[in-house]
Amino acid sequence: MFSKILIANRGEIACRVIRTARRMGIATVAVYSDADRNALHVREADEAIHIGPPAASESYIVIDRIMDAIKRSGAEAVHPGYGFLSENPKFAEALDKAGIAFIGPPVGAIEAMGDKITSKKLAAKAGVSTVPGYMGLIEDADEAVRIAAEIGYPVMIKA
Numbered sequence: 001m002f003s004k005i006l007i008a009n010r011g012e013i014a015c016r017v018i019r020t021a022r023r024m025g026i027a028t029v030a031v032y033s034d035a036d037r038n039a040l041h042v043r044e045a046d047e048a049i050h051i052g053p054p055a056a057s058e059s060y061i062v063i064d065r066i067m068d069a070i071k072r073s074g075a076e077a078v079h080p081g082y083g084f085l086s087e088n089p090k091f092a093e094a095l096d097k098a099g100i101a102f103i104g105p106p107v108g109a110i111e112a113m114g115d116k117i118t119s120k121k122l123a124a125k126a127g128v129s130t131v132p133g134y135m136g137l138i139e140d141a142d143e144a145v146r147i148a149a150e151i152g153y154p155v156m157i158k159a
Contacts (some may be wrong), residue, residue: 002026002076002101007045008066008091009081014041017079029073031066033059047073060084063091070100077101087115116158 005021006029007014018028018041030045035054042048049069052059059065061084070078078095080086080102089110095102104110113119117137123130133151138144148155 004029004046004073004075005077005079005103006031006049006066006070006073006075007041007079007081008060008085009079009083010036010039010041010060013081015044017081018044021079029069029075031060031069049073056084061088063088063094066091067094067098070095070098075100077103079103086110 001024004027005017007017008031009017010030010032014030018030021028028045028047030041030048031051032039032042032048033052033054033056034050036042037050049072051065051069052062063085066078066085078100080091085091086104087110089107092102092104092107092110096107105113112122117135120130120135124135133155134147138147144157148157
């Protein structure tokens with residue numbers, strides 16, 4: 001069991017992890033950007049560490065910033081929440097290299113399932129039914145319109 005974990009996320013998922021860890025007697029460390037300085041997850045955690053500017057691309061998904069927060073906090077493990085770094089195998093590998101436990105799937109599973117297109121192709125190959133649609137990258141709006149017409153409307157486009 002860990003005595004302290006860092007939650008590499010924000011918002012509702014961070015609060016849920018913090019509350020569960022508290023019930024288990026585990027200390028928690030929140031991370032926050034400038035925009036989240038007064039957020040609920042920051043107030044609920046036992047500790048909080050600033051990781052940068054408001055944009056997630058400059059804070060929550062910058063592996064070096066999260067690794068620095070882990071080092072500064074002394075956390076033994078990291079819960080990634082969902083989104084952000086939870087789907088990044090390089091993050092799980094960096095934690096492993098640093099001797100920090102990753103509370104999540106092994107790197108191989110992240111590699112197989114972290115990318116939506118790859119995971120959908122893997123599921124289809126295994127005979128698992130998936131939502132009908134296009135399984136590939138769409139390069140531009142014209143291609144999107146053409147594919148949508150082939151599939152039939154209505155369609156949902158996910159980035």
